Amino acid sequence: MSTPRLAVLVSGRGSNLGAILEAAAAGALNLEPALVLSNVAGAPALERARAAGVPTAVVSHRDHADRAAFEAALDAALDAAGARFIALAGFMRVLTAAFVDRHAGRLVNIHPSLLPAWPGLDTHARVLAAGERWHGASVHFVTAQVDGGPVIAQVRVPVLSGDTADALAARVLAGEHRLYPAVLSWLGSGRLALRDGQVWMD
Secondary structure, three states: OOOOEEEEEEOOOOHHHHHHHHHHHOOOOOOEEEEEEEOOOOOHHHHHHHHOOOOEEEOOHHHOOOHHHHHHHHHHHHHHHOOOEEEEOOOOOOOOHHHHHHOOOOEEEEEOOOOOOOOOOOHHHHHHHOOOOEEEEEEEEOOOOOOOOOEEEEEEEEOOOOOOHHHHHHHHHHHHHHHHHHHHHHHHHOOEEEEOOEEEEO
């Protein structure tokens, strides 16, 4: 049986992409990275992919008249790569319900908070301002509700006295780099699925 192909959608530096590519190189992913796609032509993540020998593509939202046209171009690139699964790794575009529904159960995201707490942006600063004792990251199936899909797995880190947003973010990111490849490996091996809106693990 051939290894399922994975596309990773990025907009920035590609930190989690790096962890995914390292896991693939070590034979620990159960997925073949087949495409790294960005909506930003100069995203550093694209260079990470090229250095690892993974094909890249740029589909800029600015080059399309509306979100439907943008997402049609995304779908064309994903289809051309033969991608079965899609991982969002710092992809800074909100996807429509139509796109999400087309890829239901095959589209996952990592978010830097313990969902359902703290969806959205600036989570580290918000957690500190609220005086939380714990923070972390969540991998979830993507649905039309932003950061609202079923949570697959989480990593927790303590909030330490004197933490800054940057220090806390760095600790969370280290956890993300362990968590995301592990979840993607479950997906590639067939152990993980989305059924009737619920997470199933075999």
